[in-house]
Amino acid sequence: MQDKEIQCADCGRTFLFTASEQEFFQGRGMSEPKRCKDCRQARKAQRESGGGGRRQDEGRGGRRY
Ligand SMILES: [Zn+2]
Numbered sequence: 001m002q003d004k005e006i007q008c009a010d011c012g013r014t015f016l017f018t019a020s021e022q023e024f025f026q027g028r029g030m031s032e033p034k035r036c037k038d039c040r041q042a043r044k045a046q047r048e049s050g051g052g053g054r055r056q057d058e059g060r061g062g063r064r065y
Helices: 017-025 037-048
Strands: 004-007 014-017
Touching: none
Parallel strands: none
Antiparallel strands: 004 014
8 A cells, every 4th residue: 555645625735645544544444534634633623612513512511491
């Protein structure tokens, strides 16, 4: 397997999808990433802080009334 360059769907930069990462992704049946690590982390952080996307507000004490 060879390292591969992918263009990030968010920031447009090319990032390296290394051979070991490709193995890891394939081993888990995941498709290749569309975003660089920075953007993935940013999105993950956003999800965890509850930003973006509406979903039930659980795990925050759950006191809505
Ligand atoms: Zn990016």
